[in-house]
Amino acid sequence: MNERSECAGALMPVSPMARALELAMEGARAGEVPVGAVVVSAGGEIVAGACNRVERDRDPSAHAEIIALREAGRLAGSPRLVGHDLYVTLEPCPMCAHAIALARIRRLYYGAEDEKGGGVDNGARIFSLTSCHHRPEVYGGIGAAAAAGLLRQFFRERR
Amino acid sequence: MNERSECAGALMPVSPMARALELAMEGARAGEVPVGAVVVSAGGEIVAGACNRVERDRDPSAHAEIIALREAGRLAGSPRLVGHDLYVTLEPCPMCAHAIALARIRRLYYGAEDEKGGGVDNGARIFSLTSCHHRPEVYGGIGAAAAAGLLRQFFRERR
Numbered sequence: 001m002n003e004r005s006e007c008a009g010a011l012m013p014v015s016p017m018a019r020a021l022e023l024a025m026e027g028a029r030a031g032e033v034p035v036g037a038v039v040v041s042a043g044g045e046i047v048a049g050a051c052n053r054v055e056r057d058r059d060p061s062a063h064a065e066i067i068a069l070r071e072a073g074r075l076a077g078s079p080r081l082v083g084h085d086l087y088v089t090l091e092p093c094p095m096c097a098h099a100i101a102l103a104r105i106r107r108l109y110y111g112a113e114d115e116k117g118g119g120v121d122n123g124a125r126i127f128s129l130t131s132c133h134h135r136p137e138v139y140g141g142i143g144a145a146a147a148a149g150l151l152r153q154f155f156r157e158r159r
Numbered sequence: 160m161n162e163r164s165e166c167a168g169a170l171m172p173v174s175p176m177a178r179a180l181e182l183a184m185e186g187a188r189a190g191e192v193p194v195g196a197v198v199v200s201a202g203g204e205i206v207a208g209a210c211n212r213v214e215r216d217r218d219p220s221a222h223a224e225i226i227a228l229r230e231a232g233r234l235a236g237s238p239r240l241v242g243h244d245l246y247v248t249l250e251p252c253p254m255c256a257h258a259i260a261l262a263r264i265r266r267l268y269y270g271a272e273d274e275k276g277g278g279v280d281n282g283a284r285i286f287s288l289t290s291c292h293h294r295p296e297v298y299g300g301i302g303a304a305a306a307a308g309l310l311r312q313f314f315r316e317r318r
Contacts, residue, residue, distance in 0.1 A: 059229045060238040060262035061220065070218045079219040094285055095257035098278070102254065103219035116290055119257070123290040124283040126253055131275055131282040 016040050016087040017109060017143045019049055023064065024089045024150055027051030034150045035090045037064035039072035042083030042106075048072040064088060065096035069103050080104045089147035091140065094119030097126035101134045108136040111147030175199050175246040176268060176302045178208055182223065183248045183309055186210030193309045194249045196223035198231035201242030201265075207231040223247060224255035228262050239263045248306035250299065253278030256285035260293045267295040270306030 016038050023036030030051075038049035050067035054060065065088050073079045085107040086100055091114040098119075100108055110120065119126050120138060127135040175197050182195030189210075197208035209226035212218065224247050232238045240262045248270040251259060256278040259267055269279065278285050279297060286294040 054238045057229075058232040058236055058238050060232055060240070061225050061229055061258045062238070066220045066225075070216075070220055073217040073219055077217055079213045079217050079221070081219070093257060093261075094278075094283060094288075095254045095261065098252060098254035098257070098283075099220045102252075119253075119283075123288050124253060124257075124278075124285060126283060129253075129282050 023051040037068040037088040040085045091118035094124040182210040196227040196247040199244045250277035253283040
């Protein structure tokens with residue numbers, strides 16, 4: 001067995017989302033809303049990954065996606081991550097969705113849908129706006145059950 | 160003469176926007192799209208300010224507003240900047256508008272309207288979404304001519 005699931009094919013490698021889920025769990029242990037994200041280079045390598053750091057960094061913008069994009073830009077030497085893909089355990093909010101467009105991410109894979117807070121297939125639908133200059137290919141529902149379960153558990157324990 | 164314009168009144172202090180414009184000019188000199196932002200505390204003090212750093216930091220998320228919010232959160236010791244206001248020379252994009260909502264900014268003052276890229280009074284209209292949990296008061300057009308002139312000059316010189 002290699003790291004890719006046999007049925008998913010090349011468009012849905014398992015390991016980046018598994019890594020994003022690990023990062024989400026790390027976030028939960030640190031008291032952050034459990035969302036994890038990784039950026040994968042055009043060559044298929046995971047080049048950056050993060051979980052939310054909003055509370056720890058006292059940074060309202062410190063969602064997993066923003067931190068992973070920033071790190072990937074630094075490593076790529078450009079804010080335009082042409083050919084890069086982003087994997088995140090939860091549908092990005094409008095802030096992160098627009099950052100993904102600004103970064104020229106090629107493909108966005110997300111886990112659980114976020115009917116209340118999402119900005120890709122819900123709410124602002126950032127990539128559908130005529131003012132959106134770059135639209136990644138979007139694949140939702142990748143590893144959704146695990147990602148949603150983690151979030152449910154996190155909020156149940158804090159109620 | 161004190162620092163407030165006589166006709167503008169208490170809701171529209173001149174100096175934070177003047178400082179934001181200065182920061183925008185600093186950005187232009189460094190080759191960044193000239194947008195500047197400052198955060199003002201509940202007590203009326205400028206606590207953070209930034210211009211775009213997208214190219215210098217190779218960071219797709221490094222808009223002036225995001226950097227100023229991050230710095231203000233760090234200084235306030237919380238990602239929730241209750242009672243704080245944000246001044247920015249250009250209508251925020253959807254990324255920054257949603258970050259402003261996440262940060263619970265009380266009042267947003269912006270300079271030039273951005274019909275193509277804006278996400279407050281144009282495009283995504285982030286604060287009008289039913290999914291938006293926090294809506295700042297919004298005052299547009301503050302120092303708009305100077306801010307728009309700076310942007311026009313910047314893009315004319317680069318054509």
